[in-house]
Amino acid sequence: MPTNARVTDDAFAAHIEPVLAVNPRDPHNLLAACRVFVRSSIGLATYASFDGGDTWREHGLLPGLVPDYDGNPTVAFDGHGRGFVCGVVAAQGPSRQGDALVWRTDDGGRSFRPPVTAIAGGLGLVDHPWLAIGTGLLPSPVPLYIAARMYGTADDGVVLARSMDGGRTFESPRALDSATGAQATAPVAAAGPDGSLTVVYGARSHDGGVVLRAVSSGDHGESFTAPQDVAEVPAMAPDLGDVTARSGPALAAAPDSGLVCAALTGFDEATGMSRLLLTTSTASAGRTPLWNEAMTVAASDKTVFLQPQVAVDDSLRIAISVYALSVATLRMDVLLLVSDPVRPATMPPTFAPPLRVTTRAFDPRQAIDTGSTHWLGNYQGLAAAAGQVFHPIWTDTRTGRAQIFTAAVRPHGRSLRA
Structure with missing residues (x-):
């Protein structure tokens, strides 16, 4: 079982929605961000590691922030x-308003420049902005992309x-799918080689279920394919009572091969069956990607799978991290499932049995009490590093309140060990 490292140990009342990125110039440099609770307000704070995630330095709130109702952090490094x-x-209130801002660090997370407004919400709200950075044979500086719901x-x-x-300036946002309107949920983006970019998000199906929808670009985001429905589930998760852990899909792209992976969870109320699903495609410039039929990576009527994340390493191993809530004990663990190398990229992946990442199961009912629910946030994080190392990062209540933990997991052949 991997060693769990505690990322947060500061004065904030709770921490949720952690994300993590690995510096490609130094795989020992990890940058994490999360939402933090300051009395009745929420801010954004960052943490950095320079020893591969064994120890962490807290750097407090991002510069220029006065906590209000801030959230939805994502992090990334460029080449x-x-x-x-x-x-x-964002500001709290009956008509919530908020902008998407971007901060830059040139020293691995020790300090940040003042923020730049990437998308202005105006009288509305920018929700769930997801940051992706161009890869491959690109000019310097490389493009930054932010997919969001307005x-x-x-x-x-x-x-x-x-x-x-x-990241100095951003172009005005362009509509990718206005047909879904406010029914679109949790867009995520991933950039691949040769100017490829994919955005996936949830939308309502005709019968009340959830459709995973995708749009793609092969020219650095200049143009996009028409939206494609690539998977469908009755629901992503059941009603968890006084615990909130809703989520959307997860997305990752291999930096060199064109492999794109999207993960989501599905729940069938009639059977009580929870599933962890994966669908893949291969990006190709100038062509609409062909998505494979979603495969079931794990299924159970005794465990509820929640908040998946997906990453692809440089050997084309696909990793999926996911919360696993025991129906019997109501305790939660983090699982990691890792595939064999996917070669060629068009072949369906084969996954090893899941690895339990958490050294202790925890009670999600000890998450932050917002007055109406115990909130675990809407997503967790996962990143791949050089040398076949995966770094899941998650909200965990083993200490009695919501803190952030992480681990370094190294797959070897068909087995996993820390």
């Missing part, structure tokens, strides 16, 4: 080792904003 954090800075504006739906100058 030059510059780190970026994207998040929503609502409360004239442009409700999924949009994309792009920076072609290293």
Whole structure:
């Protein structure tokens, strides 16, 4: 079982929605961000490791932030080792308003520049902005992409904003799928080689279920394919009573092969069966990707799978991390499932049995009490590092309140060990 490292040990009341990125210039440099609770307000804070995740340094709130109802952080490094954090800075109130901002660090997370507004919400809200950074044979600086959902504006739906100058300025957001309107949920983006970019998100199906929808670009986000429905589930998760752990899909792209992987959970109320699903495609410039039929990676009527994340390493191993809630004990663990190398990239992956990452199961009912629910956040994190190392990061209540933990997991052949 992997060693669990505690990321957060500070004065914030609780921590949720952690994300993590690995510096490609130094795989020992990890950058994490999460939402933090400051009395009745929420801010965004960052943490950095320079020894591969064994120890962590806290760096407090991002510069310029006064906690209000901020959230939805994502993090990424570009190929030059510059780190970026994207998040929503929002105001509480009956008509919630918020912008997507981006901060840059040039020293691995020790310090950050003042933020840049990437998407302005105006009288509405930018929700769930997801940051992706171009890879492969690209100019310097490389493009930054932010996929988000807009609502409360004239442009409700999924949009994309792009920076072609290293995050200094962003183009006006463009609609990717206005047909879904405010019904779109949790867009995520991933950039592959040769200017490929994929965005996936949830949408309502005709019978009330959830459809996983995708749009793709082969020219650095200049143009996109028409939306494709690539998977469908009756629901992503059951009603968990006084615990909230809703989520959307997860997405990752291999930096060199064109392999794109999307993960989601599905729940059937009639049978009580929970499933962890994966669908893959191969990006190809100028062509609409062909998505494979979603495969079941894990299924159980005794465990509820929640909040999947997916990553692909440089050997084309696919890793999926997921919360696993025991129906019998109501305790939660983090599992990691890792595939054999996917070669060629068009072949369906074969997964080893799941590895339990958490050294102690925890009670999600000890998550932050918002007055109406115990909230675990809407997503956790997962990143791949050079040398076939995966870093899951998650919200965990083993200490009695919501803290952030992580682990370094190294797959070897068909087995996993820390």
